[in-house]
Amino acid sequence: MLGRWNSAYAPHCNWGGIACTKCSVTGISLPNQTIVKPLPPSICLLKNLTHLDLSYNNLSTSFPTVLYNCSNLKYLDLSNNAFAGQLPSDLDHLSALFEHLNLSSNRFTGNIPPSIGWFPRLKSLLLDTNQFDGRYPAEDIGNLLDLEALTLAANPFEPAPLPVEFGRLTRLVLLWLSDMNITGEIPESLSSLRELNLLDLSWNNLEGKIPTWIWQHKKLQILYLHTNRFTGEIEPNVSALNLVEIVVSVNELTGTIPPSIELLPKLTDIRLSDNMLSGSLPPELGKHSPLTNLEVSNNNLSGELPEHLCFNRKLYGIAVFNNSFSGKLPSSLDGCYLLQNLVLYNNIFSGEFPQGLWTVVTNQLSTVMIQNNSFSGTLPTKLPWNFTRLDISNNRFSGPIPTMGGKMEVLRAANNLLSGEIPWDLTGISQVTEFDLSRNQISGSLPMTIGVLTRLNAINLSRNHISGNIPAAFGFMTVLTILDLSSNKLSGEIPKDFNKLKLNFLNLSMNQLTGEIPTSFQNKAYEQSFLFNPCLCVSSSNSLQNFPICRAKANISNGAITCALAGIMLLVLAVIGFMLLRRKKRTQDHLSWKLTPFHALHFTENDILSGLCEQIWIGSGRSGKVYCVYTGDRASGGMMVAVKKIWNMQNLDNKLEKDFLAEVQILGEIRHTNIVKLLCCISSSEAKLLVYEYMENGSLHQWLHQRERIGVPGPLDWPTRLKIAIDSARGLCYMHHHCSPPIVHRDVKSANILLDPNFRAKMADFGLAKVLLRAGEDESFSAIAGTFGYMAPEYGHQLKVNEKIDVYSFGVVLLELITGRVANDGGEYYSLAQWSWKQYQERGNGLSVDLLDEGIRDQSSHVEDALEVFCTCCDLYWRAAFSATINERCTACTSPI
Known part of the structure; x- marks a missing residue:
């Protein structure tokens, strides 16, 4: 435009942006010209200039006071520039202004001067979207009686109530006052603004009830009151018949949505989300108006969606998530071809999903989020081309997976009844970033074409029936961060190309994978990623725990190949014979297994036996190894159990047999929340x-003394330790006082206290337990049992057993919890008990925080409690350098807790 400002080209009145009257310039309109230089003073030599529009440029000076000399300027638009600083106090020098002053979208700061109100004939005052952080002159602005448009929005003004003076501006058609720190209630004086077409008071701190006059305004079309703190109910008689948009989301409104809203003839958009509304939607909503958008999410609404919601075929958006809506979707949605967004998640909808919404040709639908309902039905053969986000998780959709294409970015269909194979043609969704088909009934193998999903960030196909090998193409998904293929029937080796991946989460557990785990994943960060794949191995014992070392592959020379081939036939014959004998023997063994249940079981002995493998052992004890086995049907949800295996060997005496019988006899009859549950025995x-409930957090010994080995994030805090101590004490109390006959554990120690996911403690390992056949009488044993460091001193001399030896051992566990030391460290004092007594003797009441474990020292609010428990134990429990009897010590360490 400016390139044609040349007198040789044409007279100035023909230049772009110039308006003339009788050859005299009266208007300059140069928006979007990237002007950066300040306005020249000579501009006001144009004595007849009445109109100046320099909006959407790059002007960055202070307010151009050179315009004061433009004596006839009536219209000034400097919006969308970078003018900064404070407005001058003498703005009234622009005395001729009576039409329009627009300074919006700049960087003005400070106060708005009172002189802004000294333009009595001004019709438009637009000061929104600046950085005014002071005050605005409400009284002076209230004198602009001819104003038709006033905008002060999007400025960080000092908090102040909505001015009653604005009620004098009775000619206002547009009032935009959002996001400017308005407080208090809407004053009644604003009810005099009878010409209002748009009222926007959103994003403030307004409170109280929405005035009745607003709901009954005769000319109001646009109402924005969202993001405030309005309370109370919506006026039951909504008679503002010109209302087109109602937006009062994010408030604290209660009560029901009045049926009168459904009769507003021009209503297109209603947004009431994030309130506390209850009841149902008006039954004829959408029937009497061209409704285009409905948003009522995050309320307490119930009932069915109105039958005529899309009666006028104008609806493009529905968002009703996080309510209690139920029933089927209205039939009017089946032909709602303009619908773009359907967001219904977290409700109680049921019935078949309308097939018309899947229409490929005419459908405009792009976002469908209907997860966490009870929808049923099947998906179309092919999804609409313009789908960008589809989430149908946690419903009851069945049938095959459709062919996908178009603009799909997110696909979630977890926990449905989908079956069949994943389509091989994935080229149409090459831009998808999230793909979740977990917990379905998908079978077949993974398509090799999955490598085309190069933008994929997360994929979850867990808990299906997928078989075959893992495609090497996974290794080329460079942006992949989450991969979950667990609980399937995948076999073969993990592709070496996995070493190229940078995954934050990987889960390949509960499959039938073989071979070496890719080296980049052989570290503690992925310790839980490969569980229950018995035939996987690692290259070093210093990498992942509980996996065997891979056997080195033999290097066969060319000269040895001939000899090897010559022996293959003999080897094959030998193997066939061996396998036939092996199968016969295995069949006999399986027939000889006997299962004795102690609780209702959802697995068989074959589930246990088939899952046992040396690669999945999680620990070993005095009488056998312990394994972690996944049982049951993976598709319907199995369970994890701990299996203790006790072998009978001829070179051992009957001691192991007695251990087994003792544990079965005791645990099979015990029912207590703090004693580990024995589910069954198989012999x-x-x-x-012995098959136990699985305790996910392992033993207390591991958490106190082997944190680095098991990879836990930090030490236990004092409240958790105290809870563990109380749970353990309750378990022992039940054994000693509520069992008939009473039970003595004889090996109470931190390794035999197991922890569930919530760190609830349970006593375990009763291989040394002894039933007191005559309650109250001591029993003698021919040999010492227990663990050094936890045994009472006199037990080794007297060989007398009663429940008090367990109490002594419990005291040692309590000292472990307090100090973090092991029960027997082989040091100067040989045992933790002796060390504790020595510290107490030497320090008395001067005990310091250095006695405590590191997990307690930093918790200043609990240090005193922990030291008090330590003192009480030492004072009562170990008094007189172990000369006290067990009976005198038996309750000392339980009293503090």
């Missing part, structure tokens, strides 16, 4: 198995 002529 044969060769081995005996």
Whole structure:
């Protein structure tokens, strides 16, 4: 435009942006010209200039006071520039202004001067979207009686109530006052603004009830009151018949949505989300108006969606998530071809999903989020081309997975009844970033074409029936961060190309994978990623725990190949014979297994036996190894159990047999929340198995003394330790006082206290337990049992057993919890008990925080409690350098807790 400002080209009145009257310039309109230089003073030599529009440029000076000399200027638009600083106090020098002053979208700061109100004939005052952080002259602005448009929005003014003076501006058509720190209630004086077409008071701190006059305004079309703190109910008689948009979301409104809203003839957009509204939607909503958008999410609404919601075929958006809506979707949605966004998640909808919404040709639908309902039905053969986000998780959709294409970015269909194979043609969704088909009934193999999903960030196909090998194409998904293929039937080796991946989360557990785990994943960060794949291995014992070392592959020379081939036939014959004998023997063994249940079981002995493998052992004890086995049907949800395997060997005496019988006899009858649950026992002529509930957090010993080995994030805090101590004490109390006959554990120690996911403690390992056949009488044993460091001193001399030896051992556990030391460290004092007594003798009441474990020292609010428990134990429990009897010590360490 400015390139044609040349007198040789044409007279100035023909230049772009110039308006003339009788060859005299009266208007300059140069928006979007990237002007950066300040306005020249000579501009006001144009004595007849009445109109100046320099909006959307790059002017960055202070307010151009050179315009004061433009004596006839009536219209001034300097919006969308970078003018900064404070407005001058003498703005009234622009005395001719009576039409329009627009300074919006700049960087003005400070106060708005009172002189802004000294333009009595001004019709438009637009000061929104600046950085005014002071005050605005409400009284002076209230004198602009001819104003038709007033905008002060989007400025960080000092908090102040909505001015009653604005009620004098009775000619206002547009009032935009959002996001400017308005407080208090809407004054009644504003009810005089009878010409209002748009009222926007959103994003403030207004409170109280929305005035009745607003709901009954005769000319109001646009009402924005969202993001405030309005309370109370919506006026039951909404008679503002010109209302087109009602937006009062994010408030604290209660009560029901009045039926009168459904009769507003021009209503297109209603947004009431994030309130506390209850009841149902007006039954004829959408029937009497061209409704285009409905948003009522995050309320307490219930009932069914109105039958005529899309009666006029104008609806493009529905958002009703996080309510209690139920029933089927209205039939009018089946032909709602303009619908773009359907967001219904977290409700109680049921019935078949309308098939018309899947229409490929005419459908405009792009976002469908209907997860966490009870929808049923099948998906179309092919999804609409313009779908960008589809989430149908946690419903009851069935049938095959459709072919996908178009603009799909997110696909979630977890926990449905989808079956069949994943389509091979994935080229149409190459831009998808999230793909979740977990917990379905998908079978077949993974398509090799999955490598085309190069933008994929997360993929979850867990808990299906997928078989075959893992495609090497996964290794080329460079932006992949989450991969979950667990609980399937995948086999073969993990592709070496996995070493190229940078995953934050990987889960390949509960499959049938073989071979070496890719080296980049052989570290503690992925310790839980490969569980229950018995045939996986690692290259070093210093990498992942509980996986065997891979056997080195032999290097066969060319000269040895001939000899190897010559022996293959003999080897094959030998193997066939061996396998036939092996199968026969295995069949006999399986027939000889006997299962004795103690609780209702959802697995069989075959589930346990087939899951046992040396690669999945999680620990070993005095009488056998312990394994972690996944049982049951993976598709319907199995369970994890701990299996203790006790072998009978000829070179051992009957001691192991007695251990087994003792544990079965005791635990099979015990029912207590703080004693580990024995689910069943399985025995044969060769081995005996005890099947327990699985305790996910392992033993207390691991959390106190092996944190680095098990990879836990930090030490236990004092409240958790105290809870563990109380749970353990309750378990022992039940054994000693509520069992008939009473039970003595005889091996109470931190390794035999197991922890569930919530760190609730349970006593375990009763291989040394002894039932007191005559309650109240001591029992003698021919040999010492227990663990050094936890045994009472006199027990080794007297060999007398009663429940008080467990109490002594419990005291040692309590000292472990307090100090973080092991029960027997082989040091100067040989045991933790002796060390504690020595510290107490030397320091008395001067005990310091250095006695405590590191997990307690930093918790200043609990240090005193922990030291008090330590003192009480030492004072009562170990008094007189162990000369006290067990009876005198038996309750000392339980009293503090």
